[in-house]
Amino acid sequence: MxxxxxxxxxxxxxxxxxxxxxxxxxxxxxxxxxxxxxxxxxxxxxxxxxxxxxxxxxxxxxxxxxxxxxWRRRPAPEMPSANPPEHGVSYDDAALDRIVLRQALARLTRKQRAVIVLRYWEDLTEAQTAEVLGCSIGNVKSQTHHALARLRALAPELMDSHFQEVAG
Structure with a gap:
């Protein structure tokens, strides 16, 4: 074996x-x-x-x-522009929302981004997220609160439709 x-x-x-x-x-x-x-x-x-x-x-x-x-020496990835080029490339609203969301997520701290990914994309509970991050549930709640506030400031147009139930 x-x-x-x-x-x-x-x-x-x-x-x-x-x-x-x-x-x-x-x-x-x-x-x-x-x-x-x-x-x-x-x-x-x-x-x-x-x-x-x-x-x-x-x-x-x-x-x-x-x-x-x-990760200490991670190069910053090239971020797509929220303003698409005018030369025949067209984006639907969902694609533009994804671009704006990626840009907003990139501006969060690493821990805030990790909390948002684990809580809302991986659908982990606060307790599961705390276990993965090795921190308290209170820290997860705090990081989530600050991350959502930052996302609201960076991309308010997304908060209306995509994070309505999260932010409410």
């Missing part, structure tokens, strides 16, 4: 969800791939312990967030 039995299956089953989380954290597909690859190389070293009763997905998600927060 190989000490990495099940790791490949885990990665194949959860790769898309983990990649989505990584992308939402860093806002760039290539950086998200780098982040996920970096984390999976660490997870494989812990696989024997995780396979014997741990929670591999929770461990991997926590490692993803921790690695993202601790």
């Amino acid at each position: 190989d000490r990495h039995d099940g790791f490949r299956e885990f990665v194949l089953a959860r790769q898309q969800a983990l990649m989505r989380t990584a992308y939402l954290l860093v806002g760039d597909a290539h950086l998200a791939e780098d982040l996920l690859q970096s984390v999976l190389t660490k997870v494989v070293g812990q696989w024997p312990r995780l396979a014997k009763g741990g929670n591999p997905e929770a461990y991997t998600r926590k490692a993803l967030v921790n690695q993202y927060i601790s």
